[in-house]
Amino acid sequence: MSSQAELVAKALSSAPLMTSTDAISADDLVVLALFAPASPSRPEAHIPQIVGTSVGVSGLTLLTIRDTFEEHKDLFELSRASTYLAAAKKVRSALVRRRQVDGGSDRGCRALSIAMLDCVEWFVAAYAMVISPRSVVRLGVSKMGAYSQKGFGIFARMDIRGGVDIWEALGIMPGDNESRHSSLSAIRVADGQNQEAGSERVLVGPLRMVNHLCRSFNAEYVYIPRTSAFIARTTRDVVAGEEITVNYGEEWFGSSCPCVDCAPTDGMEAVVQSIPEGPQEPTNHGPAAAAMEERRTRLAARNQDRATAFLDNRARNSEKAKREKAEKNKSKQRESRWRKQEAKRRQEMAAPADASGSGTGQGAL
Numbered sequence: 099m100s101s102q103a104e105l106v107a108k109a110l111s112s113a114p115l116m117t118s119t120d121a122i123s124a125d126d127l128v129v130l131a132l133f134a135p136a137s138p139s140r141p142e143a144h145i146p147q148i149v150g151t152s153v154g155v156s157g158l159t160l161l162t163i164r165d166t167f168e169e170h171k172d173l174f175e176l177s178r179a180s181t182y183l184a185a186a187k188k189v190r191s192a193l194v195r196r197r198q199v200d201g202g203s204d205r206g207c208r209a210l211s212i213a214m215l216d217c218v219e220w221f222v223a224a225y226a227m228v229i230s231p232r233s234v235v236r237l238g239v240s241k242m243g244a245y246s247q248k249g250f251g252i253f254a255r256m257d258i259r260g261g262v263d264i265w266e267a268l269g270i271m272p273g274d275n276e277s278r279h280s281s282l283s284a285i286r287v288a289d290g291q292n293q294e295a296g297s298e299r300v301l302v303g304p305l306r307m308v309n310h311l312c313r314s315f316n317a318e319y320v321y322i323p324r325t326s327a328f329i330a331r332t333t334r335d336v337v338a339g340e341e342i343t344v345n346y347g348e349e350w351f352g353s354s355c356p357c358v359d360c361a362p363t364d365g366m367e368a369v370v371q372s373i374p375e376g377p378q379e380p381t382n383h384g385p386a387a388a389a390m391e392e393r394r395t396r397l398a399a400r401n402q403d404r405a406t407a408f409l410d411n412r413a414r415n416s417e418k419a420k421r422e423k424a425e426k427n428k429s430k431q432r433e434s435r436w437r438k439q440e441a442k443r444r445q446e447m448a449a450p451a452d453a454s455g456s457g458t459g460q461g462a463l
């Protein structure tokens with residue numbers, strides 16, 4: 099199936115460059131619409147940490163995009179790449195029709211500019227790849243790091259061998275570097291891409307949902323040559339249900355990395371599958387499930403040890419910080435005392451000269 103996903107990803111990767119502002123807004127919009135619409139009928143819907151918070155549209159727009167996608171969802175057949183992109187165009191055309199006032203209501207889509215609709219088309223196609231039951235990965239919600247913060251993550255639907263390209267986890271960089279809009283997904287242009295190598299961009303699309311691990315990551319970003327697009331490539335075997343993770347590089351979190359390799363937690367886990375995807379291969383049986391269970395047990399045991407070490411370390415560091423602060427205060431007080439004495443001494447030295455004459459200093463000659 100991956101070869102079809104590869105065709106779709108390559109077609110999407112050669113899209114004209116978007117601006118950061120449109121790309122981030124459209125990414126927010128499509129993610130919120132497809133995975134977290136504010137609908138009372140979906141109490142499990144979760145609004146994760148994502149994105150640039152740049153969306154200036156109503157909940158109605160989100161629901162309209164979601165409904166329009168649902169109406170066309172069956173057209174997104176990942177096994178037939180030739181029809182796949184046409185499906186995204188149909189979603190766009192339906193949204194354009196809904197932009198026109200229809201019986202007094204535009205169903206909330208009038209706020210979407212033409213440039214935004216172009217981007218929405220791209221993101222609908224990109225995220226429909228991970229929604230497809232044929233995709234090797236899916237989008238879920240991950241409980242991450244030391245603070246058990248929730249955010250989106252990408253999870254394997256099936257066992258994936260090491261060295262495999264995950265075409266469904268596609269990301270693309272806009273043509274400008276307005277990355278201040280979303281520091282959640284800054285990335286540098288690589289040699290061999292179609293933009294100035296080394297410059298910083300925002301990564302948008304499903305690949306931006308991949309989370310970080312310092313050591314036990316299982317994938318890396320690779321770029322699609324001569325384009326602005328990236329995908330994930332596994333660096334080792336991954337079992338069904340496991341989260342796909344990469345190492346963002348040392349600079350990302352600095353010395354306070356919250357990942358489970360650096361700080362202990364219960365580990366990452368998928369807690370919500372945001373969008374119903376139809377029948378799927380059961381994953382709670384067979385060697386893959388056993389391997390995953392074994393990995394979970396290993397992670398839990400390791401995290402237990404780390405938890406103790408982490409707490410000891412934190413207590414030691416906090417003591418050390420207190421001592422250093424007290425020392426600093428003492429030294430400040432010493433310095434202030436010294437300054438006062440020095441000022442007094444100077445005053446005393448100056449006093450006889452003042453008393454002796456005109457105040458210009460010449461009286462002493």
Ligand SMILES: C[S@@+](CC[C@H](N)C(=O)[O-])C[C@H]1O[C@@H](n2cnc3c(N)ncnc32)[C@H](O)[C@@H]1O
Nearest residue numbers: 148242243249250282283306307309310356357
């Ligand atoms: C590119 S985004 C990854 C997707 C993100 N989870 C989301 O929902 O948008 C990067 C952000 O995810 C969070 N993140 C990634 N890996 C993490 C980890 N291991 N522990 C805690 N937070 C993590 C951090 O907030 C980081 O700035």
